Amino acid sequence: xxxxxxxxxxxxxxxxxxxxxxxxxxxxxxxxxxxxxxxxxxxxxxxxxxxxxxxxxxxxxxxxxxxxxxxxxxxxxxxxxxxxxxxxxxxxxxxxxxxxxxxxxxxxxxxxxxxxxxxxxxxxxxxxxxxxxxxxxxxxxxxxxxxxxxxxxxxxxxxxxxxxxxxxxxxxxxxxxxxxxxxxxxxxxxxxxxxxxxxxxxxxxxxxxxxxxxxxxxxxxxxxxxxxxxxxxxxxxxxxxxxxxxxxxxxxxxxxxxxxxxxxxxxxxxxxxxxxxxxxxxxxxxxxxxxxxxxxxxxxxxxxxxxxxxxxxxxxxxxxxxxxxxxxxxxxxxxxxxxxxxxx
Numbered sequence: 001x002x003x004x005x006x007x008x009x010x011x012x013x014x015x016x017x018x019x020x021x022x023x024x025x026x027x028x029x030x031x032x033x034x035x036x037x038x039x040x041x042x043x044x045x046x047x048x049x050x051x052x053x054x055x056x057x058x059x060x061x062x063x064x065x066x067x068x069x070x071x072x073x074x075x076x077x078x079x080x081x082x083x084x085x086x087x088x089x090x091x092x093x094x095x096x097x098x099x100x101x102x103x104x105x106x107x108x109x110x111x112x113x114x115x116x117x118x119x120x121x122x123x124x125x126x127x128x129x130x131x132x133x134x135x136x137x138x139x140x141x142x143x144x145x146x147x148x149x150x151x152x153x154x155x156x157x158x159x160x161x162x163x164x165x166x167x168x169x170x171x172x173x174x175x176x177x178x179x180x181x182x183x184x185x186x187x188x189x190x191x192x193x194x195x196x197x198x199x200x201x202x203x204x205x206x207x208x209x210x211x212x213x214x215x216x217x218x219x220x221x222x223x224x225x226x227x228x229x230x231x232x233x234x235x236x237x238x239x240x241x242x243x244x245x246x247x248x249x250x251x252x253x254x255x256x257x258x259x260x261x262x263x264x265x266x267x268x269x270x271x272x273x274x275x276x277x278x279x280x281x282x283x284x285x286x287x288x289x290x291x292x293x294x295x296x297x298x299x300x301x302x303x304x305x306x307x308x309x310x311x312x313x314x315x316x317x318x319x320x321x322x323x324x325x326x327x328x329x330x331x332x333x334x335x336x337x338x339x340x341x342x343x344x
């Protein structure tokens with residue numbers, strides 16, 4: 001197997017092509033269609049995805065819901081402004097968080113959030129500098145969070161999001177992600193209805209996207225990179241839909257790299273998946289042999305990221321780099337609020 005360098009996955013991207021806001025109609029984004037066998041490229045709109053789906057295929061979507069995880073509060077004693085980012089729920093009241101500025105959040109620090117609906121106390125500092133906070137509140141935490149929290153947009157988005165729902169998929173259900181599974185942002189109700197009318201089965205799984213998804217690969221060779229872990233769940237009825245497609249010679253089409261990571265983690269050598277839940281730190285890069293995923297709906301990914309490596313494993317590195325070069329040339333919009341690619 002070739003030991004690729006991280007720099008092998010670099011491409012030039014003008015900053016103006018990084019989408020800062022979502023387009024008005026979700027399914028009107030552009031769609032670059034890449035044939036992984038021939039390398040042929042077509043240019044379509046996202047609503048044309050139905051042209052590539054057939055009865056009996058299974059479309060796998062990730063129904064995780066993004067936490068409005070960015071909160072702003074004040075230190076109880078000095079009133080100094082503190083920003084926190086919720087990373088992982090430990091129990092009903094305790095969360096692992098990132099804090100800015102960290103030096104103001106020692107153990108015992110009390111933080112008061114807007115309208116005193118929520119207060120918190122730093123109870124531990126972890127090795128990597130993350131904190132554990134214990135919240136106090138009355139009522140339902142999710143409702144308070146929805147009122148006070150902001151969406152934790154990726155660092156390359158500099159404009160404020162006007163509508164929180166545009167950083168959620170329309171089928172988002174299970175709260176727990178620190179970032180959106182962005183390939184799913186292109187679907188609206190109309191398109192999903194059309195897909196179902198084609199007798200394409202839609203299977204749902206849950207993978208909670210962690211901030212590690214934005215962690216750059218800093219090692220010279222990609223196989224030296226330590227991959228982050230993310231929590232997933234797949235229940236029996238949804239697993240059966242995927243297995244039926246596989247066993248009847250139809251395609252399993254994943255929406256987003258998060259769905260890919262889940263299925264490839266739990267699939268056996270024949271590509272069969274069973275009900276499962278747990279953590280995955282799977283790192284997929286060229287040389288990996290896919291077991292269950294046939295095709296992929298995805299966005300365009302950052303240069304030298306683990307995600308561009310994952311799609312290169314499916315479509316071939318040369319095909320992907322050529323497609324990205326053409327997408328730049330034709331001024332596609334990139335990253336979270338950008339356009340989409342379908343690898344068929």
